[in-house]
Structure formats: C-alpha cells, structure tokens
Amino acid sequence: MDFGGQVKKIRQQHALTQEQLAQQLHVSRQTVSSWENNRNLPDLAMVVTIAQLFQISLDQLILGDETMAKKLVKDGSQVRLARLNIATVILFVLGGACFLSAALIGSSLDSNGVLQEPFFLIPIGYLLLFGGLIVLLVNLGLRLYHHFKTK
Template identity: 65%
Template structure:
C-alpha cells in the first residue's frame, strides 16, 4: 500500500476528517490532501509525528511505500550535507580568528640587524579563513532554504 493510501486508511479508521487531522498535526488541510493523493510526501519529522498521532510504528507507516523510504533516505543525506557544511564553516571562522589572535600574541620584534620580525603571513591567512567561512555560511543558508522549500 502506498503512503497516501496508508494515511487515508488510518485517518478514516479513526473517524477523522482531513481538517481534524491537519489541526492535530499543525498543517493545512491541503497538505493532508496532497499526502493522501501522493502529490507530496512529508519530511521525516512529520512522519514521526504521524506515527505518534496514529499510535503505530514507523515500520507500519512507511515500509509499504518504496517512494517514502527513498524520500526519507534522501532527506537524511541532505541533512548530513547541511551539517557538514555548517561544521566546515565554523572551523574556517575559528581558524581565521585563531590566526588573528596568534598574530597579536606573537607580536613583532626588531632583530640586531634592524630587521622587523613578525608573522605577517597570519593576517592574510586569517582573512582567507574568514572569507571561506562566510562563503560556507552563505552556502549553508541556501541549502537550508532549499531544503525547507521542498518540504
């Protein structure tokens, strides 16, 4: 049985209208209709909420529909990519800040020949890390918005 038919069967067995189920799940009636007509599938969080609402296991709710299983695997993969991008972004920003802190801690000295000794290379490297972190943050925001639009 496909996912939409499963949701409709469960809803009808509990004598709920689409509107009543939508209120319980905090979604629109049109969302319930689109699930039941297989025009759209819920995200993983909503699938868990549906299973809890109907007091059934996730296996009972989704394993009968291969398209639902595929969607959940794809959603999990997308979330892992978003988390990885976020971690890389944070590491880049921390590395940039670390470069600036290291530059200020090391400081500069003048040797006996009158030559200035300073770790000048840390400044452009710090800016590079900050720029890469900023780019990663923008990519992360775009991925999150695309992920939310699809759900």
C-alpha cells in the same frame, strides 16, 4: 500500499476528517490532501509525528511505499551533508580567528627582555584550517558519490 493511501486509511479508521487531522498535526487541510493523493510527501519529523499520533510503528506507516522510503533516505543524507557544511564553516572561522587574534595581540618584550607572543595560535589556526579543508573534501566526495549513485 502507498503512503498516501496508508494515511487516508488510518485517518478514516480513526473517524477523522482531513481538517481534523490537519489541526492535530498543525498543517493545512490541503497538505493532508496532498499527502493522501501522493502529490507531496511529509518530512521525517512529520512522519514520526503521524506515527505517534495514531500510535503505530513507522514500519506500518512507510514500508509499503518505496517512494517514501527513498525520500526518507534522501532527507537523511541531506541532513548529514548540511552538518558537514556547518562543521566546515566553523573550522574555517575558528582557524581564521586564531590568525586574526595572533595578529591583533602581536608580540612585545617584557621588562626582563623576554619576548611575549601568542605563538600557539598560529599552529592551532593551521590545524583548524587543515581540518576544515579535510571536512570540505569529505563533503564534496560524499556529494559526488550521492550524485552519481542516484543517476
């Protein structure tokens, strides 16, 4: 059975209207209707909420619908790729901050004639930028893989 039919059957078994189910899930009645008519599919968090509300397993709720299973796999892949994007940005920003800090702090001679400079910031900056570049390349590789896998 498809996901929409499954939701409708479970809702009717619990003697709920679309409006009542929508209120419990904090969505509109139209959203529930679009799920039941297979015009739209909920995200993974909502699927888990529905399963918890009706006290059924996720298997019972989604395994009969190939479209829903594919959507959940795709959503999971997109979340992983978004995390890689965030990691890339963080590494680049931290690397840039190391170089900026080194430039702003500068170097100076103390009273004993010893050069004082934050020498450690430059290699750390390069390490962070290199790490960001690696994560970026991995991210692009995964995106290409998913792009060609789906075609």
